[in-house]
Structure formats: structure tokens, C-alpha cells
Amino acid sequence: MDRLQAMRIFVAVINEGSFTQAAERLTVSPQLVSKYVGQLEDYLGVRLLNRTTRRLHLTEAGSAYFQRAQQLLADIDDMEQQLGSMHTQARGTLRISAPVSFAIRHMAPLINDFQKTHPGVTVDLQLNDRKVDIIDEGFDVALRIGRLQPSSLVAKRLAPVRLVYCAAPTYLAEHGEPTSLKQLNQHRYLHYSYMDESVTPSANRKLESNNGDVLVDAARAGAGIVLQPTFITGSAIRAGDLKVVLSSFSPEPIALYAVFAHRQLMASKVRSFIDFVDGYFGDPPYWDSF
Incomplete structure (x- = not known):
């Protein structure tokens, strides 16, 4: 038995007042309506309806079940409508x-x-x-x-x-500009601890941090050479606070x-x-x- 369908049929019978009218609204046969209501009563172990040839009467259990079932079905319909709306409208x-x-x-x-x-x-x-x-x-x-x-x-x-090596012009004026990755060992290197090891040079790590902004700010202050993405260094490079070095050795984007x-x-x-x-x-x- 489809319990949800049986519940819908039972509620429709009460709202329509008869098995026949409920069947017409649900576009099913009266025999199927009667079968579902009977199966629902058997499942619940209580009589929901007293039937006469002319009228249907809710039992006490049927009245309580009808009120809860009607509310539950309304909640289900509302939930499905909201979920459908969320699927079609961004919310x-x-x-x-x-x-x-x-x-x-x-x-x-x-x-x-x-x-x-x-x-x-x-x-x-x-x-x-x-x-x-x-x-x-x-x-x-x-x-x-x-x-x-x-x-x-x-x-x-x-x-x-893009990842670029860069340093402050003041640092380069004092320490010179490297022309190869090997020469990084002669410089102060500012290392990002989350950097992929495959692109991390063997260098003289004088500062290490898990935050790129800290390293870039240190480089701007003249602390050394840093390898960082251009989404962090770009504004400092445009302003002239940092200069790109070792451009031929920049890692693959x-x-x-x-x-x-x-x-x-x-x-x-x-x-x-x-x-x-x-x-x-x-x-x-x-x-x-x-």
C-alpha cells in the first residue's frame, strides 16, 4: 500500500463527501478508492469511516486522523512547492x-x-x-x-x-637582482608554507608564513624576495612598490x-x-x- 496515496484518497473522500465524487476528482475508479481506504483502516487497525447507503460518518479515530492527515498533506505540498521554487529560482x-x-x-x-x-x-x-x-x-x-x-x-x-618572483626596489638596490634560481640561496627568501613543493625553489628561507599578504607586505618593506600569485602582488607591482624578478623562471601558471x-x-x-x-x-x- 502506498500510505501517502491512501492518505490523499481518504482526505479526498471526506472533503468530497463520497467515494464516487472523490474518485472523479482524483480520476481513479470508485473501486480503487474503496480499496485504499480499506487498506488504510487495516494498516492502522481502526475504523475510520462508518458507511451507510446514503452517507459517510467519521469515527472518533477517523476525525482525529483526518485533521492530522490534512495538515500533513498541506505541509508536504508546501515543502515540494518551495523546493521546486528553489530549483527554478536562485534563493x-x-x-x-x-x-x-x-x-x-x-x-x-x-x-x-x-x-x-x-x-x-x-x-x-x-x-x-x-x-x-x-x-x-x-x-x-x-x-x-x-x-x-x-x-x-x-x-x-x-x-x-600566475606566480611571480618579486622584491622591493630598495631590497634589489642593496642586494642586487638575481639572474637564476640558484642565486636565491644568496638572498633572503620569503616562503609561503602552502606553496606546492613542485614549484618551491631551494632557497635561503628567512621568513615563512601561511598567509600570502603577510609575505607580500614583508617584501614591500624590503625583507626579501617572494613568490606569490599576481592577484596579491599585482597592485604593488603597478604602484612600483614591488618589481618582478626572475621572470624567465616563473612557474607554469x-x-x-x-x-x-x-x-x-x-x-x-x-x-x-x-x-x-x-x-x-x-x-x-x-x-x-x-
């Missing part, structure tokens, strides 16, 4: 995980523009440089930078990310990705965000204009 809370330095510098305009287009979406943006588990930690989307490893998650490439759990049956808020952020930063991205 609800969108939980995003993003790297700290990137988000501080570039996410606020993106989210503002996205919410202007999709005002029904509330954004919960959490900043973290570690690789979060988007399913276990309840995120809809994670922005990640680097070379992604194969996984069951779906990754959408959003923009290239990596990329910014949007990572999410499923490509099929995505909530509209997720699909809308993925579509919106695709191409938002440009290719090449705007932070490379120096």
Missing part, C-alpha cells in the same frame, strides 16, 4: 569556502554583483586556506587555487593564476577553480553562482594588468 543560503587572501582582495565585488542579479540568495562566505571537505562541512561551492588532484567532485576552471559536489540536479543558487563567476575575472584576469 536560499549559498555557503562558499574561499582562500583568505584571494577572498579579501577579490570576492566582495563579485558577491555584491551576484546578489544584485540574484537578490533571493544569502551568501555565507568562509575564508580558509586549507582544503575543506565541502560535503562533510556543508559547503555548496569551494574556490580553490592550484593543480587539482582527481576526485569525485566537479571542478570548473575560472581563471589562470596554475588556476582558480570552483569546486562543487554534483553537476546534475544542482540547486539553482549553486548553478546561478557557477554561471555568474565563470568569466567574471577575465582571461587574462584583471589583476594581471601591470
